[in-house]
Amino acid sequence: xxxxxxxxxxxxxxxxxxxxxxxxxxxxxxxxxxxxxxxxxxxxxxxxxxxxxxxxxxxxxxxxxxxxxxxxxxxxxxxxxxxxxxxxxxxxxxxxxxxxxxxxxxxxxxxxxxxxxxxxxxxxxxxxxxxxxxxxxxxxxxxxxxxxxxxxxxxxxxxxxxxxxxxxxxxxxxxxxxxxxxxxxxxxxxxxxxxxxxxxxxxxxxxxxxxxxxxxxxxx
Numbered sequence: 001x002x003x004x005x006x007x008x009x010x011x012x013x014x015x016x017x018x019x020x021x022x023x024x025x026x027x028x029x030x031x032x033x034x035x036x037x038x039x040x041x042x043x044x045x046x047x048x049x050x051x052x053x054x055x056x057x058x059x060x061x062x063x064x065x066x067x068x069x070x071x072x073x074x075x076x077x078x079x080x081x082x083x084x085x086x087x088x089x090x091x092x093x094x095x096x097x098x099x100x101x102x103x104x105x106x107x108x109x110x111x112x113x114x115x116x117x118x119x120x121x122x123x124x125x126x127x128x129x130x131x132x133x134x135x136x137x138x139x140x141x142x143x144x145x146x147x148x149x150x151x152x153x154x155x156x157x158x159x160x161x162x163x164x165x166x167x168x169x170x171x172x173x174x175x176x177x178x179x180x181x182x183x184x185x186x187x188x189x190x191x192x193x194x195x196x197x198x199x200x201x202x203x204x205x206x207x208x209x210x211x212x213x214x215x216x217x218x219x220x
Contacts, residue, residue, distance in 0.1 A: 007148040010059050014145065015163065017055025018137055025051060026170045042121060049129035056141040070140035071191065071199035083197050084204025087190055091205070092212045100220045111214045119218070123211040131207035138164045139187055139202055153192060161185040 025048055033041055060067075073080075099108050113119055138160050146156035165181025187202050194201075 007145050010063070011142065011145040011149065014056045014059055014137075014141060018052055018142075018167070021051045021054060022167060022170060025049070042125075046125055046129035049133040052133045053136045053141070056137060060141070070136065070144055073198055076196065077200070079196050080198045080200045081204055083194065084201040085208060087194075087197070087201065087205035088208030088212065091186075091209045092216065095209075096213050096216050097220065100216060105217065105220070109213050109217050111217050113214060113218055119211075119215055122214050123207070126211040127204070127207035130210065131203045134164070134167075135187075135199060135203045135206055138167070138184060139191060140199055143188070157185060157188040157192070161188060 028048060029045075033044060036044060059065075096108055099105070113122070142163060143156050143160045146159055147153065150156075161181050161184035164184030165177045165179075168176050168180045187206065190205065191197050191199065191202050
């Protein structure tokens with residue numbers, strides 16, 4: 001019983017910490033971010049995303065858990081990267097390009113980007129900010145803890161995906177919550193069912209897919 005209670009408590013603390021960090025990040029972006037010069041804003045937008053992993057990271061250090069436990073591996077890194085790129089391109093074609101070409105561009109998104117450096121920064125921000133932090137939290141730490149609590153990968157997939165959807169409640173509406181929960185489910189399935197697909201692959205897929213939305217919306 002003690003072995004179960006401990007990861008449950010850790011999961012609860014981690015979820016509370018992640019959502020508290022999200023609230024703080026939302027307030028910072030809303031009221032303080034624009035007071036900084038553009039170069040500082042560009043750096044802060046990336047660095048502040050890492051706050052989402054602060055509490056899970058502290059818990060990992062306290063319990064002497066390794067980053068390897070979250071789904072990283074040193075084996076065949078080039079293959080992991082290629083899988084991530086392929087998944088991003090496939091998702092982008094199906095979920096972004098096809099809807100735009102069939103007249104649903106308004107549902108895909110919008111952008112005011114016109115400069116090459118803006119699109120380049122979007123890729124950097126998505127990779128080293130958004131995707132890295134979110135995947136470490138949801139497909140990494142939380143997924144790992146859910147498996148530790150009850151050794152059911154399907155339960156871990158469903159709960160972590162639901163939490164991923166709720167995580168976007170501050171930045172959208174109920175439709176976005178549902179859609180991001182579905183995306184979380186897809187990322188979990190990729191990692192569980194595709195041979196050689198690791199957490200690194202999912203980070204790359206997540207980053208490239210999100211970044212390419214802006215690119216396709218601007219040029220199609």
